[in-house]
Amino acid sequence: MLRISKLTDYGTVILVHLTGQARLCPASDVAADTGIALPTVQKLLKTLSKSGLIESARGAEGGYRLRKAPRDISAADILDALEGPLAITECSGDDSSCEHEPNCSAGGAWQQINTAIRKALLDVSLAEMHNPSKEFPLVYTVLGKTGAQRQSEVSGPMPETSKDNP
Amino acid sequence: MLRISKLTDYGTVILVHLTGQARLCPASDVAADTGIALPTVQKLLKTLSKSGLIESARGAEGGYRLRKAPRDISAADILDALEGPLAITECSGDDSSCEHEPNCSAGGAWQQINTAIRKALLDVSLAEMHNPSKEFPLVYTVLGKTGAQRQSEVSGPMPETSKDNP
């Protein structure tokens, strides 16, 4: 199924949220603000930190923040971080290890598609995801909502948070 | 994980194989020729038949064949048939049922990506998959192989066939 994972979706929500923050954000705050369960938030933040998209600080006053400007982070970066290199089939990764590649009859076609997908992902930045109404009139009405309400309604049912979330 | 399923991959192999056949092909022949297990072949052929990409004939002398010319069948058609409508997130399907869509902050961006992916898929036809060397010089060397050998090496390890397949 050609679909990004739910965790990737959550990760995107988290990154979009961090876009609006200047200071270090503890996982507990991110969870409360996004409505995603704290353990899930922690898990994703760890992965994102490891991948270099965000930076972290341990201890009191610690937390996470974006390492680069939102417009310098593409959807491709996000997917690479959370799902690994894009490869819609075994045959279409950049570093394809498909042992049948030299003789593949369909692999070249999937490779072309893979390349197009990657380009599409590179063309969309976190900044655009954060401010979609600039680029995508179909969600223009989102401007009438408050920030917190927007995030809590982003991507289908959210996992239970560790805090009350009305 | 942004990846087509293994069954879709097999399904593609099967369609590519049917491209080279003029007559009705029984599932048993398709299985023998592609090296895919008969039950799996039967399962996929049923689905493909149901979706309208191929037509079937029951009974003695029965089998399956393409319903349209290979160049009129796109990768998008194949995916639609085997995986359902393309929707990389809940928010990006053509008939999105995401209840949060009116307030989605990232959905517009995913929608753009979804559209680009769909276009890439529409741009590649079964005919091109069948004759990749025309379009993709990187697999030019495939011409030195026999047809049967090519197919058996297409997409990673094949499931065991119900027949001997050296």
Place this chain on the structure above:
DNA sequence: TGTATATTGGACTAAAATAGTCCTATATTA
């Protein structure tokens, strides 16, 4: 220095999805 806070690392479990298997009913031809 001790404590509170927050990340890091990693293991484990539950749920969901995917792939594979098998059986019966139905249709068609010889």
Place this chain on the structure above:
DNA sequence: TAATATAGGACTATTTTAGTCCAATATACA
């Protein structure tokens, strides 16, 4: 009528994904 092949569908096994939890480590502050 028998042989052949699809159609329908259920079930099982395996893999993947999402969720849960615990202990170790790092940092700031009193």
